Amino acid sequence: MWLRTYSTSLYLFLYLPIALIMLFSFNAGRSGLAFECCSVQWFGRAFSNPFIMEALGHSALIASCSAVLATLFGTLAVFGLQRAGGKVRMLFDALTYCAIIIPGIVIGISTLIAFISLFDLINPLLAQVIPGIPRLNMGFFTVVAAHSLFTMALVMVIVRSRVESLDKALQEASADLYAPPLETFWRVTLPQITPAIMAGFLLAFTFSFDDFIIAFFVAGPETTLPIYIFSSIRRGVTPEINAVSTVIIGASLALLFTSRYLQNRRSGASHA
Amino acid sequence: MDAVISPNARHADASDVNIERTQKKRRSLGRRITLLMLLPSTLWFLLLLVMPLMIILVFSFGERSAVGGYAGGLTLANYLNLGSRAAAFSNTLVLAPLGTLVCLLAAYPLAYFLAVKTGKNRSLLLTLVIVPFWTSFLIRTYAWIFILSGKGIPALLASVGLDDVRLINTPYAVLIGIVYGYLPLMVFPIYVSLEKLDKRLLEASADLGASAFESLRRITLPLAAPGIITGVMLVFILLMGEFLIPAVLGGGKVFFVGNALVDLFLQSRNWPFGSALAMTLVTIMLLIIGVYLKLVARYGGKPGEGAL
Numbered sequence: 001m002w003l004r005t006y007s008t009s010l011y012l013f014l015y016l017p018i019a020l021i022m023l024f025s026f027n028a029g030r031s032g033l034a035f036e037c038c039s040v041q042w043f044g045r046a047f048s049n050p051f052i053m054e055a056l057g058h059s060a061l062i063a064s065c066s067a068v069l070a071t072l073f074g075t076l077a078v079f080g081l082q083r084a085g086g087k088v089r090m091l092f093d094a095l096t097y098c099a100i101i102i103p104g105i106v107i108g109i110s111t112l113i114a115f116i117s118l119f120d121l122i123n124p125l126l127a128q129v130i131p132g133i134p135r136l137n138m139g140f141f142t143v144v145a146a147h148s149l150f151t152m153a154l155v156m157v158i159v160r161s162r163v164e165s166l167d168k169a170l171q172e173a174s175a176d177l178y179a180p181p182l183e184t185f186w187r188v189t190l191p192q193i194t195p196a197i198m199a200g201f202l203l204a205f206t207f208s209f210d211d212f213i214i215a216f217f218v219a220g221p222e223t224t225l226p227i228y229i230f231s232s233i234r235r236g237v238t239p240e241i242n243a244v245s246t247v248i249i250g251a252s253l254a255l256l257f258t259s260r261y262l263q264n265r266r267s268g269a270s271h272a
Numbered sequence: 273m274d275a276v277i278s279p280n281a282r283h284a285d286a287s288d289v290n291i292e293r294t295q296k297k298r299r300s301l302g303r304r305i306t307l308l309m310l311l312p313s314t315l316w317f318l319l320l321l322v323m324p325l326m327i328i329l330v331f332s333f334g335e336r337s338a339v340g341g342y343a344g345g346l347t348l349a350n351y352l353n354l355g356s357r358a359a360a361f362s363n364t365l366v367l368a369p370l371g372t373l374v375c376l377l378a379a380y381p382l383a384y385f386l387a388v389k390t391g392k393n394r395s396l397l398l399t400l401v402i403v404p405f406w407t408s409f410l411i412r413t414y415a416w417i418f419i420l421s422g423k424g425i426p427a428l429l430a431s432v433g434l435d436d437v438r439l440i441n442t443p444y445a446v447l448i449g450i451v452y453g454y455l456p457l458m459v460f461p462i463y464v465s466l467e468k469l470d471k472r473l474l475e476a477s478a479d480l481g482a483s484a485f486e487s488l489r490r491i492t493l494p495l496a497a498p499g500i501i502t503g504v505m506l507v508f509i510l511l512m513g514e515f516l517i518p519a520v521l522g523g524g525k526v527f528f529v530g531n532a533l534v535d536l537f538l539q540s541r542n543w544p545f546g547s548a549l550a551m552t553l554v555t556i557m558l559l560i561i562g563v564y565l566k567l568v569a570r571y572g573g574k575p576g577e578g579a580l
Contacts, residue, residue: 007385010378014404014455017415024418034423073312080309083302088310095317102325103513103557105530106550109537110324113342113547117327149320152313210408213515213530217537226410233414233520245411252407260399 018249025242042243052244055228059209062140062224066147067204073148074155075197078163092156099153108217111146112138115218138220146218147211151204158203162196163189202259206252332547340541350548357549360532363518365556367443367528368511371450375507376500378451379458383499384492386459387466388474398463405456413449413520420445420521441523449517454510458503465499466492501568501575505561512557529553 028039046052081089099107119136126133166189174184212226219227225248232241332350337343354361382401390397404412418424420439429437439445469492477487515530522531529549536546568575 003381003385003389007382010382010455011400013452014401017412017419017452018404018407020418021411021415073316076309077313080306080313083306084310092310092313092317095321099317099321101509101558101561102321102554103509103530105513105515105533106328106554107321107324109533109546109550110328111320112537113331113543114320114324114327145316145320149316152316156313206406210410212410213513216534226408229408229410229414230516230519233417237414237417245408248411249407253403256399256403256406 021242022246025239025246027239042239046240046243055223055225058222059225062143063205063208066144066151066208067201069148070151070155070204071197071201074152075159078156078159096153096156099150104213108214112217115142138218139222142218143215146214147208151207154203155200158200159193159196162193166192328547328550331544332551334544336542336544342543350545353545354552357532360527360529363526364528367446368508371447371511372504372508374451375454375458376504379455380462383459383462383466386463387469388471401456401459409453410516413453413517416449416521441525443526445521446518446526449521453517454507457506461502462496462499465496469495498575
């Protein structure tokens with residue numbers, strides 16, 4: 001009995017802060033921390049704030065690009081590794097775990113320094129070869145690159161565990177029935193691992209969209225939504241920020257439940 | 273392997289040689305395809321992981337140039353100077369393990385509840401644990417500003433006569449933020465391990481007169497061990513590099529190594545010292561994880577399947 005009570009209170013603990021943000025975004029007053037009922041004005045203000053909209057656009061674009069890259073590179077690598085020798089696999093394992101285990105903040109710092117050093121080296125050369133070319137600088141591409149490194153490792157882990165649990169008999173059956181390797185891949189293997197690839201993509205997108213710390217280092221002058229939110233809560237929480245947060249929470253809920261719905265329909269069973 | 277030509281091949285007739293040639297061609301084509309498939313990821317790992325880490329390793333032995341940034345050199349001064357950031361290290365090394373422990377203690381009963389006591393609505397309850405994990409970490413963290421600052425819990429406490437309780441910008445606030453942020457990450461792997469638990473084992477153990485504690489120690493905990501090991505590692509790794517929670521809820525008074533790193537790289541621009549700090553953090557983390565896994569292996573455990 002006490003277990004049920006405890007679990008219920010833990011759920012309250014998990015949802016109370018989220019509920020508070022949602023409540024406070026309907027604040028009629030101007031203060032972020034005192035509530036007066038009720039108004040939707042802050043949603044309107046947030047959506048007409050050019051800084052917020054710009055940051056939102058950047059975040060969405062960065063998350064899409066880095067998730068596409070990560071999924072593509074990661075999935076290719078998993079299948080490449082199936083064909084490669086044991087030593088290559090071990091090397092890739094080590095690199096993958098490094099990418100996952102090293103704190104995001106260290107990844108952020110080291111890619112920042114590496115990019116700056118690289119650009120300091122390349123920019124003078126480039127300027128000599130093609131005069132008037134814009135200088136390479138921190139920004140959109142550096143964030144995409146840094147995010148896609150970590151998320152590529154995530155995709156590799158997820159897709160690989162699925163590939164390794166595949167029933168080999170199906171592929172052999174397909175080969176026995178004279179399907180060429182590529183057709184076996186296309187019609188037997190790929191359909192079985194598509195859910196894992198999609199899960200990897202979604203995870204990569206979410207990670208990139210939410211990430212603050214790596215982007216904080218490598219974004220240069222570019223503002224992503226988490227960077228915007230962070231710098232505004234430093235100046236004090238506003239109802240406007242709460243409104244933005246409410247929208248983001250709503251969107252991620254919709255995304256999560258859609259993906260679970262799709263997954264359940266596909267497999268007929270519940271996968272967490 | 274291709275370079276070795278078997279002695280028979282020299283005497284083989286023309287058709288054999290032809291077959292061998294096409295086979296060889298096919299093999300080298302296959303190899304080229306494999307290389308091509310591995311090329312993007314290899315490039316990414318080299319350019320964005322190996323090279324950057326090498327660079328901060330080199331930088332950590334360098335000197336700070338007059339304008340900030342890096343000047344070449346070979347000195348241990350940065351490492352010898354680590355003592356000046358001892359507070360950041362001691363905060364991290366106290367609050368990260370403590371946070372992991374509290375997370376574990378809070379998460380275990382819930383994971384057990386989900387795995388053993390729920391029926392039809394398990395999937396929904398499980399989703400409800402994961403949902404916060406999929407919403408922005410930053411947003412979830414700053415939500416605690418509402419609760420912990422003056423108009424939240426302290427105001428409630430004041431109304432029952434407990435005046436002057438300060439929570440925000442204290443280690444307690446950071447600890448609450450940690451448990452709140454990483455609870456789902458701890459619940460999930462433990463749940464995955466416990467899900468396999470056969471309830472009849474618990475009934476049998478109760479029938480045979482074992483106390484609840486005995487059943488926990490001899491049946492449930494050994495089964496949960498892989499999940500606990502994974503959960504503890506995941507949470508601990510993330511906590512060692514934590515920046516956001518202390519920055520948002522610690523208000524500059526409770527700071528982690530992560531906060532010192534942000535200061536050194538983005539404000540005071542002392543890259544070599546920052547690099548030394550980062551290298552030390554990674555080394556300490558790897559050492560602790562190594563010792564932890566050794567200890568775990570000694571007691572016959574091994575990490576379970578990944579979470580998420």
